[in-house]
Amino acid sequence: MAPARGLQEAGVGASARRFTWEEIGLRTGRGHPQQERWLVIDRKVYDISQFYRRHPGGSRVISSYAGQDATDPFEAFHIDKKLVKKYMSSLLIGELEPDQPSFEPSKNKLLTEDFQELRTTVERMGLFNPSHLFFFLLLLHILLLDAAGWFVLWFFGTSFVPFLTAAVLLTIAQSQAGFLQHDLGHLSVFSSTKWNHLVHEFVMSHLKGLSAHWWSLHHSQHHAKPNCFHKDPDISMHPFLFALGKILSVELGLKKKKFMPYNYQHKYFFFTMPLLVVPVFQVYSLYFIFQRKLWRELAWTLTYFIRFFLFFEPLLGVKGVLGLLLLLNVAESILFTWISQMNHIPMHIDYDNNMDWFSTQLQATCNVHQSLFNDWFTGHLNFQIEHHLFPRMPRHNYWKAAPLVKSLCAKHGIEYQSKPLLSGFADILHSLKDSGELWLDAYLHGSGVQGMVWACGDH
Structure with a gap:
């Protein structure tokens, strides 16, 4: 034509x-x-x-x-x-x-053409076709974990050991529900956008008490420009809590910005993000629902709290239920933060340099080694590279796409990072420590690593 x-x-x-x-x-x-x-x-x-x-x-x-x-x-x-x-x-x-x-x-023409050919290949291989049985079993195991948490308290009583056991089961259920809503939010469970949205509301609002619409708007921004300052909301805590990435940390130091003692951020990280993320999400999500007048989501969210109180108030009383809710939010927050950030915080963080899609995603993400436990524990987000390259791909197909992505990386001399789970957690702290030291050096001495002074220019 x-x-x-x-x-x-x-x-x-x-x-x-x-x-x-x-x-x-x-x-x-x-x-x-x-x-x-x-x-x-x-x-x-x-x-x-x-x-x-x-x-x-x-x-x-x-x-x-x-x-x-x-x-x-x-x-x-x-x-x-x-x-x-x-x-x-x-x-x-x-x-x-x-x-x-x-x-x-600014974009790598040959790499972009090769990636578009790769995307066509994985489509022809059927890797965007979801297994409804897989996702049904995921939902079933979440409901069983939820029910098991209640059963432990009902059958064994509310002493310390049963209470702790129930809290662990319920926290895992919430974490796994978070991964399932993530699948639905990415339209990777059904071939119909409408059905993905409807079931997403059920899982996110009824099983977790959060707004599905708010999550989709927030998370899509992250995927569009991951680790890009001013465009990725997941690094919006910079610079109020953390100095993230080498370039932005040096820039903060040279500008004499000190909202926090960033050279200690690898230590206070334990008491900030992991403890606060989900509780803050819970409050802001309710605000978002009222602000946007999302009455259907409000109804679903209310059923989450009503169901929780109906099941656990007879066993724990009102104060006990409120305490359990807070404990679950904090415990899930710890899991969510460590799992979600091990793939991003240790990676390159910068302003948007308008790179090609493949390069943008690869410099901002890394993988954690595959195993049955890692796949389940992280909701297959150990395949963060494949997920970011193909956000609509059902998670059970990431492992099939991974060899093709590795081959493309090798062809173009791009590092495909994959590490053990515990190394991924440790790298969060290592990267925070390194960027904090860069900030302190620039703050005290007006110096920084070579090639980063440009970061103080206009962006």
């Missing part, structure tokens, strides 16, 4: 406009007089200036690619791409000039 004809069928007309990457790069929504936001998908140029606030996946997700090529993230996040492009036709304003490359100069 000729370019002019393709645009004409899309509703742009025969006299379609042509653009250069330089023109598109100015439309980021920042600094441009009209605050325009443009992006490119398959060489087509879309103006999202008015649409981005209505984007179903969240305004920040799509805005993070304003002024850039968004072909690979578009492919990664959407199930029915033909339907989505149909609705996008009203945003189409033109295409790249014929002499313009398909990829921006």
Whole structure:
């Protein structure tokens, strides 16, 4: 199909406009007089200036690619791409000039082409097809763990050992429910977006008491630009709690910023994030539900607390139930933080340098060695590399994609990091200690590692 004809069928007309990457790069929504936001998908140029606030996946997700090529993230996040492009036709304003490359100069052309070929290969292998039996058994084992926690207290009483046993079972149930909602939020359990969303609400709101909509908006931003400061909300605690990454830590020091004694962050980490993340999520999630008037999610969330009180109040009393709720939140927070951060905090953290999709994900993620325990304990997030490259892929297929990803890494000289589980945990502390020392050196002496002083410039 000729370019002019393709645009004409899309509703742009025969006299379609042509653009250069330089023109598109100015439309980021920042600094441009009209605050325009443009992006490119398959060489087509879309103006999202008015649409981005209505984007179903969240305004920040799509805005993070304003002024850039968004072909690979578009492919990664959407199930029915033909339907989505149909609705996008009203945003189409033109295409790249014929002499313009398909990829921006900052991106590795050969690597991008090889990754797109890899994505086609895994699709043909059926690795995006979910096993409903697998996910049904996951849900069943979560419900059984939940029921076992109650049964222990009912049958053995509420003395210390039964109470501790029940708390462990319930914490594991909550952790595993968190991994299942993660699958549903990534649209990897059903082939229908609608069914993924409906069951996601049930698991997230009824089994965990949190907002599914809030989680999806938050987590999609992380996947769009992982470990990119100002774009990844998972590193938004920088610099209020932690100095993360070498570049940002030196920048903080050179600017004489000291919100916390970062040279001790590897020690106070134990008393901050692991203890506070889930309890804070619980409070903010309720605020989000009321703010967005998500009444169906509110109803599901209330059933979580009602069910919990109905089952455990006769055994523990009101104070005991509240104490158990707090204990479960804190215990799950510890599991969630260590499991989720072992793949990211030790990796490269920087501003958005508009790299290709494959490089962006590989520099921000690492794996933990495969084993039956590691797969179950981490909800298959030990395959963080494969998950970030293919966020819609059902987790039971990561191990099949891993050899292909390793081969592509080897071809292009990119390190494919995989480590033991305990090493992953230890690396969180090692990286916090290293970045804290870099901050202190820059703060006291105005120095930093070679090549990082540029970080104090404008970004």
